[in-house]
Amino acid sequence: xxxxxxxxxxxxxxxxxxxxxxxxxxxxxxxxxxxxxxxxxxxxxxxxxxxxxxxxxxxxxxxxxxxxxxxxxxxxxxxxxxxxxxxxxxxxxxxxxxxxxxxxxxxxxxxxxxxxxxxxxxxxxxxxxxxxxxxxxxxxxxxxxxxxxxxxxxxxxxxxxxxxxxxxxxxxxxxxxxxxxxxxxxxxxxxxxxxxxxxxxxxxxx
Numbered sequence: 306x307x308x309x310x311x312x313x314x315x316x317x318x319x320x321x322x323x324x325x326x327x328x329x330x331x332x333x334x335x336x337x338x339x340x341x342x343x344x345x346x347x348x349x350x351x352x353x354x355x356x357x358x359x360x361x362x363x364x365x366x367x368x369x370x371x372x373x374x375x376x377x378x379x380x381x382x383x384x385x386x387x388x389x390x391x392x393x394x395x396x397x398x399x400x401x402x403x404x405x406x407x408x409x410x411x412x413x414x415x416x417x418x419x420x421x422x423x424x425x426x427x428x429x430x431x432x433x434x435x436x437x438x439x440x441x442x443x444x445x446x447x448x449x450x451x452x453x454x455x456x457x458x459x460x461x462x463x464x465x466x467x468x469x470x471x472x473x474x475x476x477x478x479x480x481x482x483x484x485x486x487x488x489x490x491x492x493x494x495x496x497x498x499x500x501x502x503x504x505x506x507x508x509x510x511x
Contacts, residue, residue: 333366333401334424338377338385340364353379363387367402367409370419384422391415396431408438412451415467424455430467448475 340346344359355377363370363377372389379385391397396413403409415430428434433447449465464475 333368334421336366338363338365338387338421340375340377342375361389363389365421368399369401370397370399370417372397372417380422382422384420386421387417387419389417389419399426403436405438408436408443411435411437414451425453426455427452431469433469443480444478446475446477449473 340355340357340361340363342357342359342361346355346357348355357375357377359373361372361375363372363375370387370389373392373395374390376388377385378388389397391414396415397417398411398413399417399419400409400411412426412428412432412434414428414432416428418427418429419425428451430450432449432451433445434451434453435445436443446460446462447469448462449468450463452461452463453459462475462477465473468474470476
């Protein structure tokens, strides 16, 4: 079994990293799951399981999950667990709006597991995620897997062989929240004019 290390980010130390992930759009929690797909799908009502294939797109409010294949399992208490896998050279992708206007979360991985009951998202294999504000990158993180719990605001970045970075390392980049303002240009002051000679016309001598 390959050696794997985990970096747990929580509490005050991780507040700067976790806060942008927290508070994904609250309205999404009560929205239904919608799925569209290109190839044959199957729904087993007895096993409470469904299988979808071919450019599968799942939406739940502002949350969008795109994969080549997706299995959706309904739990006994009426929640859903989605298991999404990608294709060669095409990873699973997701995005979700935040409560903060204009901000969103985007991510990709070889596999993504999503649980509506625990409100957790697990990105497995060459996992990368970023927080965007419009076109501006706010934060980015990557590793062998990323595990996020939206309710407890905890993020675990796991390192390992399937990390997109050399030697299986993890990576976190935190952009400044409030970039320093450009210094205001110095106000130009009017030049003081001091004549270098007496310009008063001389009176003619008698």
